[in-house]
Amino acid sequence: MEQQVIDLDAVRADTPAAQRHIFLDSAGSSLPPTQVLDAVVDHLRTEAEIGGYRAEDDRADDLAAGYATLAELLGCEADEVAFSDSATRSWLSAFDAVPLGGGDRVLITEVEYAGNAVPLLRRAEEVGASVEVIPSDETGAVSVEALRELLDERVRLVSLVHVPTNGGLVNPVREVADAAHEVGALVLLDACQSVGQLPVRADELGVDMLSFTGRKWLRGPRGTGVLVVRRAAAARLRPRLVDLHSGAWTGPQEFSLREDARVFELWENSIAGRLGLIAAARYALDLGIEAIEAAVTARAERLRAGLADVPGVTVHDLGARRCGTVTFGVAGLSATRVWELLRAKDITVTVSRASSTLLDMGKRGLAEVVRASPHYFVSDDQLDAFVDTVRTIAAG
Numbered sequence: 001m002e003q004q005v006i007d008l009d010a011v012r013a014d015t016p017a018a019q020r021h022i023f024l025d026s027a028g029s030s031l032p033p034t035q036v037l038d039a040v041v042d043h044l045r046t047e048a049e050i051g052g053y054r055a056e057d058d059r060a061d062d063l064a065a066g067y068a069t070l071a072e073l074l075g076c077e078a079d080e081v082a083f084s085d086s087a088t089r090s091w092l093s094a095f096d097a098v099p100l101g102g103g104d105r106v107l108i109t110e111v112e113y114a115g116n117a118v119p120l121l122r123r124a125e126e127v128g129a130s131v132e133v134i135p136s137d138e139t140g141a142v143s144v145e146a147l148r149e150l151l152d153e154r155v156r157l158v159s160l161v162h163v164p165t166n167g168g169l170v171n172p173v174r175e176v177a178d179a180a181h182e183v184g185a186l187v188l189l190d191a192c193q194s195v196g197q198l199p200v201r202a203d204e205l206g207v208d209m210l211s212f213t214g215r216k217w218l219r220g221p222r223g224t225g226v227l228v229v230r231r232a233a234a235a236r237l238r239p240r241l242v243d244l245h246s247g248a249w250t251g252p253q254e255f256s257l258r259e260d261a262r263v264f265e266l267w268e269n270s271i272a273g274r275l276g277l278i279a280a281a282r283y284a285l286d287l288g289i290e291a292i293e294a295a296v297t298a299r300a301e302r303l304r305a306g307l308a309d310v311p312g313v314t315v316h317d318l319g320a321r322r323c324g325t326v327t328f329g330v331a332g333l334s335a336t337r338v339w340e341l342l343r344a345k346d347i348t349v350t351v352s353r354a355s356s357t358l359l360d361m362g363k364r365g366l367a368e369v370v371r372a373s374p375h376y377f378v379s380d381d382q383l384d385a386f387v388d389t390v391r392t393i394a395a396g
Helices: 008-013 034-050 052-058 060-074 087-096 114-127 144-150 173-182 271-287 289-308 335-344 358-364 380-395
Strands: 081-084 105-109 130-134 155-161 186-190 209-213 225-229 247-251 254-257 313-315 326-330 350-353 368-372
Touching: 034 052, 034 271, 052 060, 052 271, 060 081, 060 225, 060 271, 081 087, 087 114, 087 186, 087 209, 087 225, 105 114, 114 130, 114 155, 130 144, 144 173, 155 173, 173 186, 271 289, 289 313, 289 326, 289 380, 326 335, 326 380, 335 350, 335 368, 335 380
Parallel strands: 105 130, 105 155, 155 186, 186 209
Antiparallel strands: 081 225, 209 225, 247 254, 313 326, 326 368, 350 368
């Protein structure tokens, strides 16, 4: 079967802002295509005309079909998909449902994200569990060999970040999941930085739970997220953050909970946002995830090569396999100052700080890095112009 190729002119036409300035922050909050924008705005206008309840009823079929659309994207079944208002909500809901008690162990990687680390440490402190770090290998990715040495029957959960917030490495998910399952541990995958730029299929990766946000590489609206809970893992979880959507009040002292992933959903949600997220997933599927990966990876490698050729610039990305996130520093300038100078030229990047990935950044002695994340709608001319601008900044 012939590989799909991204039509640059078409995706740039769907993304007018990408033609007006250099946008390199899809790892933060990307530019939604017009199809997503229209889905959100059109529904908000409908709500203003006929009210939110009736507007939702009119889109009931589309909302129901959204589960199958996300399942197609994520390699799972429709009843294994739950929508939420963020990746944080998705991740926290799943983690909170994992039974954890005194003496239990949770394993994390050196690139664990602060938004996960804080609740992990907080709950471990509360119940008397421990949070332990799996060392990285020589490439910077999680060491599967080191993981196997740490695993025993007391490990209840492995929290795995697919792609870190502060660099372009891609962790070996399947190998981690297989090893964890040998001792009965659950695997919760933070796929915030991978869904939308890489193929992320729960069936192929073998994880038990998977969370991500709509606003990053998938190009959906802010305030949207998804949680995947595989059927085999669902019976082991104990959801606590439930409401009248997650369950039913069946008697004065009785209730029942849903048996599918939607037990992790809450009744109140942004219908416009959800429709936008579904539109973003469909847009990505129509382009082809493999084609997206090829385009994004090629752009990132072009950036890395260009930046590495600039005197005074250091590229900080680790990993044998790397993706669309490119991090770097400029000698003599803080990352924040570089960000300011780039913004003055209408170039959008972001700064990743040690507080977000304390273990990895601390180990490498980095306080902050500039993060550039080019999506498929960025042209080669824009990438080269970005490198030239960094060259000028570095030259002082």
